[in-house]
Amino acid sequence: MLQYTILLFGPASALIGADRVVVQCSRSYTCDELKAQIVKANPSLETHLQVGRLAVNQGFVAGDASIEPDAEIALITMVSGG
Amino acid sequence: MSVQVRLTDGPLSEMVDMPTTHGSGARIVFDGIVRPMEDGATIEGLDYEAYRPMAEQQLAIIGNDLVEKHGLLMMDIEHSYGFVPNFACSFRLVIDSKHRKEGLKAMDEFIDRLKVDVPIWKRAQ
Numbered sequence: 001m002l003q004y005t006i007l008l009f010g011p012a013s014a015l016i017g018a019d020r021v022v023v024q025c026s027r028s029y030t031c032d033e034l035k036a037q038i039v040k041a042n043p044s045l046e047t048h049l050q051v052g053r054l055a056v057n058q059g060f061v062a063g064d065a066s067i068e069p070d071a072e073i074a075l076i077t078m079v080s081g082g
Numbered sequence: 083m084s085v086q087v088r089l090t091d092g093p094l095s096e097m098v099d100m101p102t103t104h105g106s107g108a109r110i111v112f113d114g115i116v117r118p119m120e121d122g123a124t125i126e127g128l129d130y131e132a133y134r135p136m137a138e139q140q141l142a143i144i145g146n147d148l149v150e151k152h153g154l155l156m157m158d159i160e161h162s163y164g165f166v167p168n169f170a171c172s173f174r175l176v177i178d179s180k181h182r183k184e185g186l187k188a189m190d191e192f193i194d195r196l197k198v199d200v201p202i203w204k205r206a207q
Contacts, residue, residue: 009131
């Protein structure tokens with residue numbers, strides 16, 4: 001069984017009281033597929049996933065990009081720096 | 083042409099002596115200051131959380147994009163993480179350019195992109 005670990009920050013982390021979530025999988029997912037799996041496992045994060053983007057190895061990726069389970073993955077929700 | 087990026091724990095100190103880049107006709111400095119009110123409520127300050135390795139990369143990407151696009155001479159970018167009290171500086175952008183027009187344009191563009199693509203979050207305290 002494979003496993004994705006997704007780092008959380010800001011409002012998403014505060015919402016579920018954790019700095020990461022884990023998604024089990026039997027194959028590699030695309031970015032959009034992984035976002036759907038994250039919501040399935042953590043329904044309260046749905047709004048954040050709708051407006052947020054996934055970063056893989058510290059760079060934003062497109063929805064159809066394939067993501068390897070051992071990559072560094074982060075959910076980047078609406079940011080508020082500056 | 084050069085771009086420097088720093089993330090700093092806590093409030094940014096007063097701007098240090100930074101010689102202008104040779105050939106500069108304009109230096110523009112933008113300081114982002116923490117306001118005492120947020121969403122209508124009085125606050126002590128803002129706590130900034132940063133996904134630091136990616137934040138540094140994104141700031142550099144934006145900086146290099148704009149230096150090239152606008153033909154700037156230098157851009158120095160500094161952002162806080164951690165707690166920054168009211169009236170203190172949490173973000174500073176320094177741009178050297180031959181003329182003011184491209185510097186002002188780049189300043190505005192940088193801040194717009196910062197608020198979309200740089201993984202930093204603020205929380206009122």
